[in-house]
Amino acid sequence: MHDSSPAPVPGTSPSPVPGTSPAPVPGTSPASRVPYRFERTSGASEVHARFDTLASGEESGQVVSVAGRCMLVRRQGRLVFATLRDASGSVQLFARSGVTEDLEGFSKLSLGDWVGASGQVMKTRRGELSVEVATWELLAEARRPFGDKWHGVSDVETRFRQREVDLWANERSREVLLLRSRVVESLRRRLWDRGFVEVETPMLHPIPGGALAKPFVTHHEALDCDLFLRIAPELYLKRLVVGGFDKVFEMGRVFRNEGISPRHNPEFTILELYQAYADYTDLMILVEELVSALAGELTGSAVVSYQGRQVDLSPPWRRATLSELVGEATGEEVDVHTPLADLRRLAGSVGIEAEPAWGSGKLLLEIYEKAAEGELWGPVLVLDFPAEVSPLARRHRSDPDLAERFEVIVAGRELANAFSELVDPDDQRARFVAQAEARARGDAEAMAVDEEYLRALEHGLPPTAGLGIGVDRLAMLLADVANIREVIAFPTLRPER
RNA sequence: GCGCCUCUAGCUCAAUGGCAGAGCAACGGACUCUUAAUCCGCAGGUUGGGGGUUCGACUCCCCCGGGGCGCACCA
CATH class of the missing domain: 3.30.930.10 (Bira Bifunctional Protein; Domain 2)
Structure with a gap:
């Protein structure tokens, strides 16, 4: 599995394809510098479950590590607030000078970036439960814009072609x-x-x-x-x-x-x-x-x-036979034994073009589907x-x-x-x-x-x-x-x- | 497959046939408790593609493409 000199993968070209940007030198792109793992201690909802009872301004002294995607970033001078979302929910990250390492870098996080952060759980003076970031790591860079932070992404084609975008943008x-x-x-x-x-x-x-x-x-x-x-x-x-x-x-x-x-x-x-x-x-x-x-x-x-x-x-x-439902929908009492000619006439009256080969059963089914089924709630x-x-x-x-x-x-x-x-x-x-x-x-x-x-x-x-x-x-x-x-x-x- | 609708900046949306715009995002700057929405600045487009009508087309017409809805078919 781990040959030192792997054979060329079929279908890949040894030289850059014209018209594409040259491949970066392996190991030098930002994405290759992210850590291989991140030790997370808590999901966002778990942080809320354990600490929502903190009073505004209270510091728990309990350190947690959370990870997720930055959905919002609010910069306030030497303070940065970010809303971190993971699969369980959201929790606010609170970064401040004197506490947060590389605050400069943290303040440059973009919407959509993935971040892992560690620090004590506290509640801000305004009462928002937060992880006060002591250390943090970029886990993935969002190179592509993420959609409107308020309106999300509503374009149906984008939503279904790029479901990964839809899923993050639309709860x-x-x-x-x-x-x-x-x-x-x-x-x-x-x-x-x-x-x-x-x-x-x-x-x-x-x-x-x-x-x-x-x-x-x-x-x-x-x-x-x-x-x-x-x-x-x-x-x-x-x-x-x-x-x-x-x-x-x-x-x-x-x-x-x-x-x-x-x-x-x-x-x-x-x-x-x-x-x-x-x-x-x-x-x-x-x-x-x-x-x-x-x-x-x-x-x-x-x-x-x-x-x-x-x-x-x-x-x-409710239990009703197909014939009964046809009767209710058309006002005509028919069943599978009704003469073909009568069923053909009824089919025609509800707008069905009956084919000559259809028997009474097929006719009855068609009448049911056309006249009755859609009306059944x-x-x-x-x-x-x-x-x-x-x-x-x-x-x-x-x-x-x-x-x-x-x-x-x-x-x-x-x-x-x-x-x-x-x-x-x-x-x-x-x-x-x-x-x-x-x-x-x-x-x-x-x-x-x-x-x-x-x-x-x-x-x-x-x-x-x-x-x-x-x-x-x-x-x-x-x-x-x-x-x-x-x-x-x-x-x-x-x-x- | 047929009919109707739709496609404008990264996203959400404007623009009587008459100079293509806004908000957010991005980018540069200010701000020590913010909550989509602070302030200042700066950029951003072959209006899905092609053709036509017109002095002039995002706008009207035709063709093509994507998507939506309805019909048909089915679960």
């Missing part, structure tokens, strides 16, 4: 990403506590499956074959159930080669869980409990405010989707044209999708074939026949229920943000040119 951005982190952590902990085993399944799939979506294609050189970035982990997770993992989950990235919108990023995080011996009614209870508990834990209440409206996530949630458990549009879900025990499937709708958007899993390999094959036919007719999002998965089913999948939750969407709900990019550290943007 809210930090809070939102921190909340997302807690959502992920809490989901994991709650599932572990319930006995679910966390697993990891392939991201590179020979056949994209488990959802209806257009995949990204990539190529494996050694195998000389195309592979697809996964659009869902579903099929592999159910194969693990076949293998004996009776409660499994995976939380991870999936990739869908579709449009970008305030609610869609090409890569997003999904939580999928599978529980053997359970059906979709068990998962209704589970999803209600998970989401309401998360809201309580992370926002303090199961009633959350989203975009100016209240959402009461306390269980039980929720939370609502939308039950019993048509089997035709649910190729991996088990047929309803009381109606074979329906599937035992539900979606969770909150704020007009799908938050989760679940079903009693289709366990019959023959029926699964028939569903795959129907999908493949749709694919042959030009439906780029239809599934292909997955023989590997069918072979797994033939080894026996016990009664199983599966649930998928859009983690980004859940984070959006709890963080009360309207754009999915806010909850993704580095959302997809067109590359800079």
Whole structure:
């Protein structure tokens, strides 16, 4: 690892690239003179927790070392006040002649510079808790300007292209990403506590499956074959159930080669869980409990405010069948058995251009999505989707044209999708074939026949229920943000040119 | 992919078709208890790029690029 004469790194040029400034002599730039480590004793919030009770003007005599980024500098003659921010919060640095070494240098700190400072904790005469700087070190120089100290950075493009700037300049951005982190952590902990085993399944799939979506294609050189970035982990997770993992989950990235919108990023995080011996009614209870508990834990209440409206996530949630909701939205009582012609007419009346190949199930789904879904503030458990549009879900025990499937709708958007899993390999094959036919007719999002998965089913999948939750969407709900990019550290943007 | 909106100094924003400006940041100076906002001074721009109309374009028109929102598609 540490050759004395390292080989040239491929891709680097031995001579300076024309048009770029010459590389500085190694070891001489300011950035190379900063220390290799800094011994910090306290975070900013910890200093406040321990010393906020000091009286104005009181000196604690207790020395701490803090480190962070200089967000504000106020010079007052031979006094310098600086606001130091670290991951936990902010604390003021107070530098003065006779106490602070190299006060001259300290007074030249720029906004954005990283500093480590040691000194006693005291409270100024004006009552601001401060570290009275005795010794300090520059830990990183901010060579680039940092944005407006009052307005921060609000340019959306800068915020998402240079998230590191956004995160320092805008406290809210930090809070939102921190909340997302807690959502992920809490989901994991709650599932572990319930006995679910966390697993990891392939991201590179020979056949994209488990959802209806257009995949990204990539190529494996050694195998000389195309592979697809996964659009869902579903099929592999159910194969693990076949293998004996009776409660499994995976939380991870999936990739869908579709449009970008305030609610869609090409890569997003999904939580999928599978529980053997359970059906979709068990998962209704589970999803209600998970989401309401998360809201309580992370926002303090199961009633959350989203975009100016209240959402009461306390269980039980409203349960309504898809047909009922279509009826409410259109005033027409229809279901999956309604004659095709009537469904076509209804579809047309709500502004859908129905394709000739669509069956009654597809028509009903389209009508629901166009006329009903967006109006549901929720939370609502939308039950019993048509089997035709649910190729991996088990047929309803009381109606074979329906599937035992539900979606969770909150704020007009799908938050989760679940079903009693289709366990019959023959029926699964028939569903795959129907999908493949749709694919042959030009439906780029239809599934292909997955023989590997069918072979797994033939080894026996016990009664199983599966649930998928859009983690980004859940984070959006709890963080009360309207754009999915806010909850993704580095959302997809067109590359800079 | 289509439609609408938007792009001015490092940041946040101004400027009837008529000399491109302010605040903050930066830079130089003053100030021993400040709290985004002290005072004085000094700089800072191919107004996203290109073309057109005009005596004159940040402003009007066209093309291109980035971004936002909506539609479509989906979670």
